[in-house]
Amino acid sequence: MDSRLILVSLLIVFIQISATWARTNTDDATALVALKDLWENYPPSWVGFDPCGSSWEGIGCYNQRVISISLNSNSFSGGIPPSIGNLSKLYWLDLADNQLTGTIPISNGSTPGLDKLTHTKHLLLESNRLTGSIPSTLGLLKTLEVVRLDGNSLSGPVPSNLNNLTEVKDLFLSNNKLTGTVPDLTGMNSLNYMDMSNNSFDVSNVPSWLSTLQSLTTLSLRNNIINGTLDFGAGYSSQLQLVDLQKNYIVAFTERAGHDVEIILVENPICLEGPKNEKYCMTSQPDFSYSTPPNNCVPSVCSSDQIPSPNCICAYPYMGTLVFRAPSFSNLGNSSYYISLEQRLMQSFQSQQLPVDSVFLADLMKDSNNYLQVSLKVFPHGRDRFNRTGISMVGFALSNQTFKPPSTFGPFYFNGEQYQYFEGVYAFRQKRRAERATEQSNPFANWDESKGSGGIPQLKGARRFTFEEIKKCTNNFSDVNDVGSGGYGKVYRATLPTGQMVAIKRAKQESMQGGLEFKTEIELLSRVHHKNVVSLIGFCFQLGEQILIYEYVPNGSLKESLSGRSGIRLDWRRRLKVALGSARGLAYLHELADPPIIHRDIKSNNILLDEHLNAKVGDFGLCKLLADSEKGHVTTQVKGTMGYMDPEYYMSQQLTEKSDVYSFGVLMLELISARKPIERGKYIVKEVKIAMDKTKDLYNLQGLLDPTLGTTLGGFNKFVDLALRCVEESGADRPTMGEVVKEIENIMQLAGLNPITESSSASASYEESSTGTSSHPYGSNSAFDSSAGYPPSTVEPK
Known part of the structure; x- marks a missing residue:
């Protein structure tokens, strides 16, 4: 037999065997490989030519x-x-929140x-950069149930045959x-939720066909040119x-x-020219409150860290957030949905x-x-x-969506939190609780102001306030002084008799510590003095407060x-200045504070900006303190934030200075992208590593960068290199914060900045050692004129 014929025969056999082994239909595989070739930053699991057999990320298969x-x-x-x-069996297409262009x-x-x-x-194609018109042939896809084309730059008229989509909800x-x-949607009898706000439709009357949609729950046509009379009849x-x-x-x-x-008619002539007190002329905040009630039982009083389940059993639940992307109901206060x-x-x-x-x-x-975001706690059975x-x-079950929610909630994804309650993790903590039980009640009870030692907190630069003093300077905790609240409690803006403006954090009951822990903490915080760290002015421990x-x-x-x-715009130079200040503050906590402090929750919400946009590290206290007798360190109980947490901690259950370095590396990536560390299930560290190509301009990261950075990014590549060194999997491979400070100073020089004049060096800005004396904190002439969130927990603006 001719050798070429033998070769062809073997090739045919090989192709047949390959097709047999492959777990993806040939046409489907070809379609996805074409997608892989078009998008350079495809997921790393997209290896080979068999998407189903190789379990490509984001691809679901059946038969x-x-x-x-x-x-x-x-x-x-x-x-x-x-x-x-060509994917003829595809029932779910979600390409939302990317940067796709074209038609x-x-x-x-x-x-x-x-x-x-x-x-x-x-x-689901929302939040992209698509242009052109909505194709009329989409009106032929009669199986569609959810259509999201919002947040693009689509133009032209809406196809008249869109009302053929009778299954769309x-x-x-x-x-x-x-x-x-405005398109006539008569016939879309399954429609629950319709939003065509913020477009450029022609002047038109209120659509008469609205009364024909008998399944409609929510209609939004805000910011168009709808005129005439809204006749809200019985139909x-x-x-x-x-x-x-x-x-x-x-x-x-x-x-x-x-x-x-x-009915919301705000900023219509009927409200601008007529009576303003009509209900439809006022915006009201919907009642979003709901929590699962107990199942015919009395909630148990649980030990610390445990939570009573709806069946009133104390346990450690698995927690996370369900994010629903297209709920078809607007009355979020309706408990029947939940x-x-x-x-x-x-x-x-x-x-x-x-x-x-x-x-x-x-x-x-x-x-x-x-x-719609919903907090979820899942309680264990039998233990x-x-x-x-x-x-x-x-x-x-939650992350891979084997769970299917009610259809009214639409598509979803799940962000799970790290579970830290496995057997043995809390043995040390339980032992410490037992040892300190007799000291927990009220270690301040025997304070004697005439003594300088014993049970009195040894404070450096902070003073004790009476509850009456606090009430007076907050106008008895007036709502006018209330600037927000967080996990620890409410925050009040106040002015001391000296004229200094301060932020006062009042702990809520469930956030309170034992008296000894509170005393230990204020002693520690009062010794922290650095221009890049938020300073403690004083405290009050009286009348249960x-x-x-x-x-x-x-x-x-x-x-x-x-x-x-x-409203503050941070360009590249300002962000470098923020990075340097934050690094110096954290380096001080690690290397100069006595004892050294491991922060445990470095994140963008805990970096505060003063009147000159200098960074100050906050939230290094206000949690239960645990002493490390071997190293002489003080660290806080692990309450880090997902996305910033050191992956090494999950293995060792130990926090070190290198855990803070990892969080700081994530913060650096947040500075260049203005993205949350975990956004819609995507992790910024992973996204940067996937997209990064050192052979290309700006390391090929243009698609991830914040557009407000500007165009002159001196030192950008070295900044990214440093960030990725900080987020190395192994703590041993990460730099110290002192090394990070030096590298950012060098990067600032590449950007044309003088780090010495921008902010004094870490050692020089260390205002006093913990063994020295301090100037009185009220001697400052600083004047502060606006509000901010304060440590330790997230403070949302009121």
Whole structure:
């Protein structure tokens, strides 16, 4: 036989065998490989040519067919590959929150497009940079149930055949550049939630077809040019909860008697020119409050760290946040939705035979993307804590979405917290509690002001305030002085008799420590004096109160500036200055404080900015202190923030200075990106490592950078190199904070800045050693004129 014929025969056999071994349909594999070729920063698990067999991240398969693509928040850029249209069994397509450009691809002859996805139910393309028009052929995809095209730059009229989508429950077209008439959605009888706000539609009357949509719960057409009279007659859906037409041109409103629908007509002529006290002319904050009630039992009084379950059993729950991206209801105060969610969760856990006793829901919140966030606690069955297998099974069910919520909640993802309650973790803590039991009650009871030792706190630069003094300078804790609240308690702005403005933190009952711990803490905090660390002014321990008085830092937290909430714009040079100040403050805590302090919760919300935008480290106290007798260190009980936590801690259960270095590295990446460490399930450290290419300009990280950084980024590459050294998996491979300070000083010189004039050196700015004397804290002439969040916990603006 001819050798070439033998070779061809062997090749055919090899291809047949490969096709047999492969677990992905050939057409589907080809489509995804084309996507891989187009997007350079694809996930690292996308290896080979068999997406189902190799378990590519974000790709779901069934019977060798690709049925779901969930690739939101990956910073993908470029166009949407038309080859996706060849995935004939795809029912879920989620490419939201990326940086995709170009038009929505449609088929043309032999070229596929998204209009070929005839089995798709969820089409999620929101928060990208898509342009062009909405293809009319999308109106042929009659299986669609959720359509999110909001937050793009789509233009032109909405296709008239969109009302063919009779199964669609949620339709989001807001925040685009759509023109023409408001589309007639008559026939979309399944529609629950419709939002077409912030577009450029032609002047039109209130659509008459709204009354035909009998499943509609929420309608938003704000900031368009809707005029005339809103005639809210009896024909409207009995399920309707919210009609938001603010910032339009409504001149009259006729309402039906006895309706309980929230109507918002703020900034319409009817409100601007007529009576302002009508309910529809006032915005009200919806009642988001809900928490799972006890199941016909009396909640137990639990030991520290344990929480009573809905079945009133004390245990250590697994906690996290469920994030629902397209809920079809607007009345977030309606408890029936959450009861159904609890029931569905328990049904899912029980059907998978998971060791779950009950679930607890609370802390409802809508974020800037209109996503609904719900705090979840999952309690173990038959014991007070999960073992590692149980946590893995529960986490898998939620993270990999084997759990399906009620349809009204729409698509979701889950952010789980680190579980720290395995057997043996708390043995040391329990022993310490027992040893200190007799000292916990009230170690300040025997204080004698005439003595200089014994039970009296040895304070350096801080003073004791009476409760009456605190009441007086806060106007008896007046709401006028209330600037926010956090996990520790409320924060009040106050002025001392000396004229100095301060921030006063009043502990709530559940945040209070034992008296001895409080005493130890204020002794420690009073010895901390550095220009880049928030200073303790004084305290109050009287009448059952635990109150701390801090210097007032006027420009809020770094987090507020990066998010744009504070109105402060931080360019590249200012961010380098913030990084240097923060590093110096943290280096002081590690290397010059006596005893050295491990912060344990470095994050952007705990870096505060003074009137000159100098950084100050806060929140290194106000938690239970644990002494390390071997090293002479003082660290705080582990209450770090997800995304900043040292991965080495999960293995060793030990915190070191290198744990703070890891958190600081994450903070550095946050400075260049203005992104949260974990945003929609994506981790900034991983995203940077995936996208990074040192052979390209700015290491190929342009897609991750904050646009407000500016264009002159001197020292940028070395800054990224340093950040990635800080987030090395092994603490031994990370620099010390003293080394970090020196490297940032060098980077500032590359950026044309003088680190000496920008801020004095770490050693020079150490205002006094812990063994010296201090100037009185009220001798400062600083004047502070605005509010900020104060340590230790997140303080949200009121």
